[in-house]
Amino acid sequence: MENKSNNHSITAKYYSLKDIEEIIESRPQLSMSAEVISKIVKGHEFVITKSKEGQHIYGVNTGFGSLCETRILDSEMELLQYNHVISHAVGVGPIVPERLSRLTMFIKLLTFRWGSTGISMDVVNRFLDFWNNDIIPTIPQKGSVGASGDLAPLAHMGLPLIGLGSVYQNGEIVKTDKAFAELGWKPLRLKPKEGLAITNGIQYINANAVDSLLEIGDFVRSADVIASMSAQAFSTSKTFYDPLYHTTSYHPERTVVAKNFVKLMEGSNHFDLDTCNKSKQDPYSFRCIPQVHGAVRQAYNYACDIVEKEVNSVSDNPLFFPEEDEILFGGALHGESTALTLDFLAIALSELVYVSERRTYQLLSGQRGLPDFLVAKFGLNSGLMIAQYTSAALVNENKVMATPASIDTIPTCQLQEDHVSMGATSAYKLKTIRDNANFVFAIELLHAAQAIDFNKELTLSPKTQQIFDEFRKHVDFLDVDRVISDDIEKARAFLRSHRRQWIDDMEIQ
Incomplete structure (x- = not known):
């Protein structure tokens, strides 16, 4: 400005x-x-x-x-x-x-x-x-x-x-x-x-689109940060974010995610641990982070371009051109561009949230030296078992909400307006997905921190160690069962108040 x-x-x-x-x-x-x-x-x-x-x-x-x-x-x-x-x-x-x-x-x-x-x-x-x-x-x-x-x-x-x-x-x-x-x-x-x-x-639809993009911009960057903590806790390999691997791709967004991981993982020993998968074939929710997160970034970048053009354009009808002495009638009142964009964003954000839930599931599954459901005395304690159910429920709702509204039209006004965009429906569907995303990412962070505490041989990278230490000031380690919804809400509040700081301080692209 x-x-x-x-x-x-x-x-x-x-x-x-x-x-x-x-x-x-x-x-x-x-x-x-x-x-x-x-x-x-x-x-x-x-x-x-x-x-x-x-x-x-x-x-x-x-x-x-x-x-x-x-x-x-x-x-x-x-x-x-x-x-x-x-x-x-x-x-x-x-x-x-x-x-x-x-x-x-x-x-x-x-x-x-x-x-x-x-x-x-x-x-x-x-x-x-x-x-x-x-x-x-x-x-x-x-x-x-x-x-x-x-x-x-x-x-x-x-x-x-x-x-x-x-x-x-x-x-x-x-x-x-x-x-x-x-x-x-x-x-x-x-x-x-x-x-x-x-x-x-269509200023109301466009306002919704701007509001969504401003938050989703934080999501696509902070998702890399949270995923890097989960990857270390799960003792993944480091080949999936190796810069050499991504020289074979023409997708710059994948390279950006990989570079973020190089930065976030520097100083960690996660790939040297005995619990690391020696075949380097980590589950897709980890191994394909650059591909999945990168694809979401592509959708986000596309949406930013379309919405910026929309908010700077005139949306009204008829339009008046005094210099040319013209009054012209047309369709500059139709929200199709924004509606399609909002539906695309809904699909993309749903995927970003879904792959987060999949990493949460992997952390709970008793692999890589981690205890079942991330609690020491499992059986007597259920640990974080049911928190993943909440993620699953929210992911399911997101999938329903990701169904495009713009593929439908209901004619109005005696068929004078026989094709409409339904972009407002697209807008508040996306708002629901955004709200759910805050919880699902928070639940992944909660699980990543718990898994880090159990991964005794792990040395976190300095950048993620700083995040972990600050998080533990807000949410304690789970040694025995307690009301987890309180922890989820604390994790959500922590994430919302800190993610922009991570992005800026760590220069996450």
Whole structure:
């Protein structure tokens, strides 16, 4: 990011995921650059001019969807926009976290900056006021089919503009009119096209995608760290991450994983132990870590490219081009690119989680000198036996959730909108997989630490020894049976609070 202060001016630049992450984390005071303001003003004036000329313009002086041939009186054009927002606010389910609503609003501002939606600076400034005063519209999770935009979620985001709905204020959900009264704000009157400009577009799906990618980026790197601890505890060979082996591959992501392992394993004696498999043929969940983790990285990198392009593109319809004196109608409201990407990510993350569970199983299986279920007096004690059941249950749920939503479509609006992306379903399926991933990785870490304690001849690498020592400050060695769910939760919290530090301090790629 060029701007490191507490202020950020939205420009016409291309925003990377890193840029967006910094903005969503630091929450600077937002404004629009002079160039962007000029584009927005010209775009809005163009819409007003054209609407006064009597031209038939969808969403300005017509009904919506299959009602596009119904002409609206000039005197009713503002009422049309008001009715559009309130009638489309049909979301159901839990209210999404404030962070996700904030992301949605920011990505909507990135669409507005082009000046192609017809929005006015009055609406843009009110969204900026929302952001800068921590008044964040609430959005129900479900209701979007991912084409014609995220109509329901974005309508809920638009309700506070006209004084309706609810908002996050100081971390609590309050009615919009209450928040407005405290701030001395009045509801806006939406002008021609503005209601449609608010609800049209896939900013809600894209916000979910960004939110997922920011966490999955941590997963794909920290998974190497956890797996390196499991590999040492299991006394694996070192040939599977030997750089020479990976000179035969044209997949750079595999090489990155192997290089991470070289770095993480340096100083360990895991491959010299008597318990090491002398044939070098470790189970696939260890031996194929570069191939599996590398493939997930490929999916992640692909997804980052697609989602970055989506959040920087205009998503609305119709689009206005004042310089060319053109109003063009098309499909820039369809979420297929993001929906397919989210489904691909769901499959990839499910695989990363599944191979983690497989390593957990191997550590429990009584091989390589480790006791059954990683407890000394097994039989009387069950040890970590049932923790693996939890991983198995979560992996099973992930497999169900990895079934693509985008392969389905349910026609809407009298077949005017006969193919939709279902990207919002893809989004919250992936969120479930992310939540499960945190537990499954934590359970692997729990088992790796327990196995390390039993592998008396093992010398950990200095990097992983540091992690192990810190982990043991939070979760004790299991000598006899106790309530393991407490340990799992401690391991999950430890992982979430430390993984970014590992990535940065150890320069994990």
